[in-house]
Amino acid sequence: MNLLFLGDLVGRAGRDVVVERLPGLRRDLGVDFVVANVENAAGGFGITQKLLNELFAAGVDCATTGNHVWDQKETVAFIGSEPRLLRPQNFPAGTPGKGAGLFQTGRGKKVLVANFMGRLFMDPLDDPFAAAEALLKTYRLGGNVDAILFDIHAEATSEKMAFGHFVDGRASCVVGTHTHVPTADHMILEHKTAYQSDAGMCGDYDSVIGMEKSLPVLRFTRKLPTERLSPAAGPGTMCGVLVETDDSTGLARRIAPVRVGGKLDQTLPKFTATA
Template sequence: MLSVLFLGDVVGRPGRKALAEQARNLRRDLELDVLMANVENASGGIGLNAKAARELLALPLDVLTGGNHTWKHKDVFPVFQEAPRLLRPANYPAGAPGTGLRVFETAGGVPYAVLNLLGRTYMDAVDCPFQTARTLLDSLPADVAVRIVDFHAEATSEKKGMAYFLDGRVSAVLGTHTHVQTNDARILPGGTAALTDVGMCGPVHSVIGMDAQGIVNRFLTRLPVRFEVAKGPARLEGALCAIDESTGRALSIRPWQGGLS
């Protein structure tokens, strides 16, 4: 059995700090084989710059995934070539730096694939995530039974749709991007674990990680407002899954919250 914790969007310095403080203990306390996080908001709450990417790559994280904000800082582009553990959504048009699918191996020698996809509903007009998932998963060797998908998307219907589309073909479809953890963790009939959104790693008292007052002012006035990462305690949120390494089927999934710092 593989124990996998996938943490939601890491927001700014508070998110990076909480993760840095707790990654090692989480691995030990939860007896994790795989610890992954979505890092598209790690720099100032939007995007990932080279400095933050290297800081996160120095932590005991197995895989770092991306989203619609991944390309905000151009200095991170070369990091994608240097760091195989850093993924970005697979369905960006050809020519984007890096890759969205890679096979890794646990310390115990179990291969596992991670696929990062971006939704299209209320988001950028990227290639179809459903068609991309089908093509890329078909390209994987059959002996890579454990397959984890980060579906970075806005609409709950698109995320649910992806989970059912991939049911039986992957171990888990885990949603990111909304920064709000949903309460619909379940194992689908074909054996795929699904959670519409795993939540975020960032300030507890915030609007999706940003200072609440700035967001409220924006809603009140509709004027441009500079959003800032909120201060105060930060919490880690994610999905904790157990996966049968021989079949790739999920054994359990639950939304996970912890590690207040």
């Protein structure tokens, strides 16, 4: 099975490149299931139902989030009735929505997707390691699910790496989000879980992590408050990770970065279909 994970969508540039490029990419790479982090999709802050529906229509199967999940007030009202939109699993009990979902591909394969948020330099939520452990007691690769994909939305690379090793052999892939810059450490861990510290973003890279450049520069150089940041509006790059899993075990066979459009060097996986 081929799983495509897309990094944080930032503003219109991120949405446009996904809507334009994803349908062809799904076809050309033989993608069975697509997950995208959408927490910056609405003007850089949160997600709306309208924008979410546009992404689903373009081929996104499941949407994850992170610390900006509640930035649009309407999200609290609709997240409970939209199982394809996840908030971090390690929010306290009683938080609206769900942090994990079980989905079925067009070929009838069952895919568990779960979203976690780190705690280093982030809001102090519940323990993401304990939250993952609880899920893995219920869902087992090669047993009641065919693939497990975890989005670890975190600031610290060390926390993401530790999380990947913690679930190694029990998840198909662990992909980091939040820092908006694609890392070069895509690999298969010792026990066959695919891993990358950050998928990068879908957005305009002629920016400061997706935001128009001038105001962030002023914040660093003048140390004065500025107006609200706005997403850069140039051509977007779609950044993500493609993982091929073994249908018999659910563990990873191969992982490769995806970068299409915009300013970054382009790269596509050399494998295009599940064996």
